Amino acid sequence: MGAWRFALPATLAGVAAGILAADAWTAPQPALAAGGVALLALGGLLGRRGSAATLLGLALAAAALGAWRSEAAMQAVEGPSSVATLVDGEEHELIGTIVDDPRPREDRLQLVLADIVTKRDGRVVRPADRLLVWLPRGVDARAGDRLRIAGELEIAEDFDGFAYRDYLARQGIGAIARARAATVIAGTPGPAQVLAGVRAALLRGLNHLVPEPEAALGAGFLLGVRASIAAEINAAFATAGLTHVVAISGWNIAIVAAIVTALLSPLRRRRGGRWATPLTAAAVVGGYVVLTGASPSVVRAALMAGAMLVGRLGGSRAHAPSALALAALAMLLVAPPVLWDVGFQLSLLATAGLVWFGAPIEARLAGWPGWIREPVALTLAAQLTTLPIILVNFERLSLVAPIANVLVVPFVPIAMLFSAIAALVGILDATIHVPALGTALTWFAGGAAWLVLRLVVVIGTAVASIPHASVPVTVPPPFAIAWFQMLALGTWALRSPSVEPASEMTRADPGVVARTAARLLRPTPILVVLVATLLAISIASRPDGRLHVTTLDIGQGDAILVETPSGATMLIDGGPDPELTLRRIGANLPFFARRIDLILLTHPHQDHVAGLVEVAGRFSIGAILHAGIAFENPSYERLLTDAHRSNVQVGLARTGGVIALDATTSVRILYPSAADASAPLPDGDINNGSVVVVLTHGGFSALLTGDAEAPVETALLARHAMPQVDLLKVAHHGSRTSTSPALLEALRPSAAVISAGADNEYGHPAPETLATLAGRPGLAVYRTDTEGDVELETDGATYRVRTDAGWSDPRPVHGQRAAGSIGGWPCPIVPPHCACSSRPGCRMGSSSTRAAWLAWPSPPRASSPRRRFRWTVLWSRRRRCSTTSTRPRAVVARTTGSPAPVSSRRWVTGSSRCRSPPTRSPRSSTRIGTRSAGPRCSSPLPTGTWRGGS
Numbered sequence: 015m016g017a018w019r020f021a022l023p024a025t026l027a028g029v030a031a032g033i034l035a036a037d038a039w040t041a042p043q044p045a046l047a048a049g050g051v052a053l054l055a056l057g058g059l060l061g062r063r064g065s066a067a068t069l070l071g072l073a074l075a076a077a078a079l080g081a082w083r084s085e086a087a088m089q090a091v092e093g094p095s096s097v098a099t100l101v102d103g104e105e106h107e108l109i110g111t112i113v114d115d116p117r118p119r120e121d122r123l124q125l126v127l128a129d130i131v132t133k134r135d136g137r138v139v140r141p142a143d144r145l146l147v148w149l150p151r152g153v154d155a156r157a158g159d160r161l162r163i164a165g166e167l168e169i170a171e172d173f174d175g176f177a178y179r180d181y182l183a184r185q186g187i188g189a190i191a192r193a194r195a196a197t198v199i200a201g202t203p204g205p206a207q208v209l210a211g212v213r214a215a216l217l218r219g220l221n222h223l224v225p226e227p228e229a230a231l232g233a234g235f236l237l238g239v240r241a242s243i244a245a246e247i248n249a250a251f252a253t254a255g256l257t258h259v260v261a262i263s264g265w266n267i268a269i270v271a272a273i274v275t276a277l278l279s280p281l282r283r284r285r286g287g288r289w290a291t292p293l294t295a296a297a298v299v300g301g302y303v304v305l306t307g308a309s310p311s312v313v314r315a316a317l318m319a320g321a322m323l324v325g326r327l328g329g330s331r332a333h334a335p336s337a338l339a340l341a342a343l344a345m346l347l348v349a350p351p352v353l354w355d356v357g358f359q360l361s362l363l364a365t366a367g368l369v370w371f372g373a374p375i376e377a378r379l380a381g382w383p384g385w386i387r388e389p390v391a392l393t394l395a396a397q398l399t400t401l402p403i404i405l406v407n408f409e410r411l412s413l414v415a416p417i418a419n420v421l422v423v424p425f426v427p428i429a430m431l432f433s434a435i436a437a438l439v440g441i442l443d444a445t446i447h448v449p450a451l452g453t454a455l456t457w458f459a460g461g462a463a464w465l466v467l468r469l470v471v472v473i474g475t476a477v478a479s480i481p482h483a484s485v486p487v488t489v490p491p492p493f494a495i496a497w498f499q500m501l502a503l504g505t506w507a508l509r510s511p512s513v514e515p516a517s518e519m520t521r522a523d524p525g526v527v528a529r530t531a532a533r534l535l536r537p538t539p540i541l542v543v544l545v546a547t548l549l550a551i552s553i554a555s556r557p558d559g560r561l562h563v564t565t566l567d568i569g570q571g572d573a574i575l576v577e578t579p580s581g582a583t584m585l586i587d588g589g590p591d592p593e594l595t596l597r598r599i600g601a602n603l604p605f606f607a608r609r610i611d612l613i614l615l616t617h618p619h620q621d622h623v624a625g626l627v628e629v630a631g632r633f634s635i636g637a638i639l640h641a642g643i644a645f646e647n648p649s650y651e652r653l654l655t656d657a658h659r660s661n662v663q664v665g666l667a668r669t670g671g672v673i674a675l676d677a678t679t680s681v682r683i684l685y686p687s688a689a690d691a692s693a694p695l696p697d698g699d700i701n702n703g704s705v706v707v708v709l710t711h712g713g714f715s716a717l718l719t720g721d722a723e724a725p726v727e728t729a730l731l732a733r734h735a736m737p738q739v740d741l742l743k744v745a746h747h748g749s750r751t752s753t754s755p756a757l758l759e760a761l762r763p764s765a766a767v768i769s770a771g772a773d774n775e776y777g778h779p780a781p782e783t784l785a786t787l788a789g790r791p792g793l794a795v796y797r798t799d800t801e802g803d804v805e806l807e808t809d810g811a812t813y814r815v816r817t818d819a820g821w822s823d824p825r826p827v828h829g830q831r832a833a834g835s836i837g838g839w840p841c842p843i844v845p846p847h848c849a850c851s852s853r854p855g856c857r858m859g860s861s862s863t864r865a866a867w868l869a870w871p872s873p874p875r876a877s878s879p880r881r882r883f884r885w886t887v888l889w890s891r892r893r894r895c896s897t898t899s900t901r902p903r904a905v906v907a908r909t910t911g912s913p914a915p916v917s918s919r920r921w922v923t924g925s926s927r928c929r930s931p932p933t934r935s936p937r938s939s940t941r942i943g944t945r946s947a948g949p950r951c952s953s954p955l956p957t958g959t960w961r962g963g964s
Contacts, residue, residue, distance in 0.1 A: 032080025050075030219440025255415025588625030616720030712810015748779025
């Protein structure tokens with residue numbers, strides 16, 4: 015029996031050795047199997063004296079099994095049934111199932127398809143492996159959906175010394191596809207689709223109440239959706255040694271189990287309670303794993319947590335290593351390539367460190383306070399076993415990890431719990447909204463989750479900013495083998511039978527989790543503190559009676575946030591990266607501001623429209639205004655389609671339209687007129703279909719130009735439509751095709767802002783444009799690529815500008831001046847038929863009428879007070895070339911001229927598509943500000959590169 019105590023470790027070691035051997039060279043499987051059987055027989059004959067032969071035979075047989083499983087897994091990727099055989103330079107149409115959450119990558123989505131079906135030479139082909147797919151943003155694809163794609167396939171190429179092809183092969187991915195077209199196929203709802211729907215509903219509920227970047231962190235804690243977590247947060251947490259908090263691991267699963275265990279603690283005193291409590295926790299963990307999508311990373315974390323629960327159920331620390339080894343063995347046999355996954359290695363070794371070293375280290379720190387002792391002990395225990403993997407793969411060592419864990423770990427269970435509450439409240443409020451109670455409930459639920467998540471971010475980034483928080487350390491791979499040998503020898507040399515664990519919980523899982531969960535059962539003090547804090551923040555974040563125009567630093571694109579003195583909001587364009595746009599909006603609005611009263615899309619290029627899709631999904635939208643010029647872009651189509659489904663009013667921006675954002679702030683549309691929108695585009699460029707508006711507040715005015723180029727400038731100058739302004743948003747990111755000296759002479763601005771991405775491939779802003787701006791006396795030029803967000807604040811008499819460098823000195827405004835005559839472009843009731851774009855053969859008709867708007871018919875969300883403002887604009891039925899649905903809907907206009915509202919109803923119908931080719935998006939870089947308590951406080955943090963468009 016003494017030999018069989020080591021049977022499981024010997025089997026695990028043999029399987030791992032077989033996988034390694036099969037990956038390095040062809041392993042002699044028959045010889046290994048025969049040798050293993052022979053040694054097992056010999057050990058059986060020798061009895062107790064044959065223990066060594068028995069263990070060696072078991073290891074050899076396991077090595078043969080591991081080699082066979084590894085070669086079988088690789089055969090699916092490299093064999094004749096691989097999707098790689100379809101790589102022939104031709105376009106293919108495939109149908110597959112999305113196996114995990116799509117990962118946003120700036121202006122694209124990355125996802126993996128399995129269960130692929132396609133046709134080749136007239137016959138159905140079902141590849142055995144998976145396909146990595148890149149999609150444009152705007153496609154509403156989710157885990158579990160069946161997706162039809164069309165595009166060319168290619169083999170992955172290695173880069174920068176990284177064996178990318180082998181990396182994908184170990185995940186069962188045989189090829190890459192860059193989809194030209196993609197369609198989600200509706201199928202019969204099954205258990206997987208139901209669970210995916212529940213998960214999506216929870217995510218929507220959380221996103222509707224909690225702003226970014228906190229919402230992404232909460233989604234990572236709660237549902238394992240980590241793809242949208244800000245890059246700078248990931249980097250800061252890695253520096254501070256908090257990766258286990260952000261990434262899905264046994265730690266996250268253990269929190270769920272510990273909270274359930276704490277809730278069921280009264281059962282432990284009843285008969286059978288010792289077994290019922292951990293079994294119930296295991297069942298909840300299983301349901302949680304399925305709810306989060308059962309991705310490989312989540313399954314791995316659940317198995318590791320399951321090993322800890324089994325160890326606790328056995329009542330002895332000796333059971334935990336066996337359960338852990340059994341979980342690892344099962345994963346290696348099911349998916350041999352997981353051995354090379356760094357996440358698997360870290361999870362396995364960190365759990366082993368907690369099992370073997372957590373209790374002894376905590377016992378040696380018995381004199382320390384418990385709230386410090388446990389996080390420090392657990393951090394050191396995990397770092398002892400994961401250190402070589404971290405140094406070999408990441409080449410950095412965190413020196414502040416114990417401090418960071420002491421400060422952050424206690425907040426993680428609270429953050430998970432509050433995120434879950436916010437998600438459920440968000441779902442409830444979207445289903446049944448009770449005006450007063452719903453507003454208070456959503457304010458508290460969203461604010462509580464935001465506050466705790468904000469504390470986690472602030473503490474993590476603050477610790478990471480300590481000088482020398484992490485140091486670069488480069489070690490060779492053999493260091494890992496030597497380290498574990500030294501660790502084993504050191505453990506044996508320092509063993510002390512008198513050392514007992516300080517607490518029962520540390521034998522299996524973090525005791526701090528259970529105790530924190532238990533404290534949550536007595537929430538009165540926490541609720542009082544939370545309500546008081548949120549009230550103070552909300553009062554401090556009230557509108558300050560000034561107009562704020564913030565050009566957001568979203569890379570190579572445009573996004574301008576307008577906040578009126580009364581608190582109404584308007585967003586002009588949304589940038590190329592939805593996640594970055596949401597983070598920048600979140601950094602400039604209070605946590606409870608979950609409504610955008612008006613979205614203005616200047617034109618449907620990807621670097622202007624992509625971010626608006628997610629904004630419309632996260633915020634309550636009052637109305638959307640756009641030029642109505644057809645253009646081929648999935649994001650544009652989805653924005654209008656989603657607005658139609660959500661009963662959001664959609665209007666066409668036409669010359670002469672005036673939007674009253676509040677009593678003192680208005681927006682007047684200068685371009686395009688109905689004739690401009692129906693005529694061929696100047697130079698055939700959709701940039702010249704941009705909506706151009708003037709924003710006014712008191713004596714202050716700003717010209718916001720989108721990407722309008724020289725032909726539009728010339729036309730507006732000829733129409734005498736250009737007023738003198740204080741602020742000019744330089745068109746088309748400062749390209750050489752716009753911002754002429756004649757325009758500057760007519761406008762006479764004293765400030766100009768350029769929205770561009772750092773080091774973008776277009777060279778924006780152009781040297782010629784910068785020289786033109788510099789030649790204008792008294793003109794201050796601001797740039798998002800070098801100065802971050804550019805916020806202008808004005809009371810109507812003076813204004814000042816804030817950048818990363820701070821506030822400028824106040825400057826007087828031009829004052830109220832005559833804007834000139836629009837002239838010559840009346841708005842007829844029924845304009846003639848005309849083309850909707852420069853593409854010939856796409857005819858359409860439209861009818862329109864003027865309407866004064868008092869309030870939007872769609873109900874506001876509970877998280878933000880309803881904004882009321884008037885606007886005058888041309889509402890028209892859908893153009894024949896619209897990208898929206900062909901289902902008719904009614905547009906209602908109400909006037910404010912009489913005591914009783916007068917309404918008119920017209921049916922809006924979309925029809926066939928007529929589009930122009932899309933443009934590609936370049937790589938650019940930007941900086942991200944962190945949220946403060948108020949709506950307009952931020953500090954820059956460096957981040958990586960982002961894609962934009964132009």
